[in-house]
Amino acid sequence: MFPFHFRLxxxxxxxxxxxYRTPLFHINLHVRGLRWYRAAGMELRDPGPFLSLIAPGTVLEFEFGADRENWVIQLATDHVRPAACAREVVVVHENREVLVPAFLELEQAVLVHWLQRFMAMRESFLDPHPLNRLTLDLGVAEILAFMIREHGQTSHADSAASLLKQRIDHDMEFRFSIKALCRECGYSDDHLRRLFQQVYAISPGEYRRRKRLSRVLDLMGNSRFTLKEIAARTGFRHVSHLSALFRRQFGIPPSQAMRHLRLSNRQRRL
Structure with missing residues (x-):
């Protein structure tokens, strides 16, 4: 994933x-109340809802009225910079430059989804437990992938990669390998892996691993399943396999994480 340090x-x-000139990478969700906005040669007046990306070093000018509502994610990173085109930013991933649209208008139904995602990310940000870093990383990756995917016409690579992503997302118990899912999509394993990496800037195996850990965290915090039952429901043959992966990712045993998540959820409901 991209080396981001969440600041706000x-x-x-x-x-x-x-x-002002921002020293940080900004991800903005504008909902309402924006009168005018200028950034990197782009100017907007009374726009509707939109997502925008602002590279470090960009000069921002804007005016919001009293009806303002907007969300801002600020990240410190050396891997994002302005592009030659005002409506794009350059994201460097694995020594490769990826052009990402810097502005995308949102329809109302899509806006509701992103409001929910930004609120969930803020909750994770406010709880400094290392487990929440996964939620934040997945959130930023989802935003970047959405802006790349929704910009312009859908290509063959987009369609094929999206089909594999749907297969991974629907395999809630993680019973199938990436190779098997590629066959279901009608593509060779190597070819579809390359297309997925090209479209989403992450390998399908890494995407699946993070989805799997996200599902583990969800079951830890929002169910009464034992660790053995959670392992079975997320495709691990043995609890020891889950424990090893969990320790590598978070540096703590899953039993400790489960106690923390369930205690936090109980306190939140009080």
């Missing part, structure tokens, strides 16, 4: 007019 995830609702 915040919702803003106050009127404001300002101009």
């Amino acid at each position: 995830i915040q919702k803003y609702t106050h009127a404001q007019r300002t101009r």
Whole structure:
């Protein structure tokens, strides 16, 4: 994944007019109240909802009214920089430059989804437990992939990679290998792996691993299953396999993480 250091995830609702140069990478979800906005040669007036990416070093100018609602994620990174085109940013991943659209208008139904995602990411950000870093990483990867996928027309690579992603997402108990899922999609293993990496800037194996850990965390915090039952429901033959992967990712045993998550959820419901 990309080496990002999360500095802030915040919702803003106050009127404001300002101009400044940002030292950080910004991911912005604009909901309402924006009167005008200038960044990297792009100018907007009274726009509807949109997602935007702002590279470090960019000069921002904007004015919000009293009806303002927008969300901002600020990240410190050396792997994002301005592109030659004002409506793109360059993201460097595994020594390869990826052009990502810097602006994308949102329909109302899509806006609701992203509001929920930003709120969930803020909850994870406010709890400094290392387990929540996975939720944040997946959130940023989802935003970047969405902006790449939704920009322009869908290509053959997009369609094939999207089909594999759907297969991975629907395999909730992680019973099938990536090779088997590629065969279901009608493509060779090597070819579809390359297309997936090209479209989503992450290998299908790594994407599946992170989805699997995310599912483990969800069951730990939101069910009464034992660790053995969670392992069985997420495709691990033995609890020891789950424990080894979990320790490598988070540096703590899964039993400790499960106690923390269930205690946090109980306290949140009080």
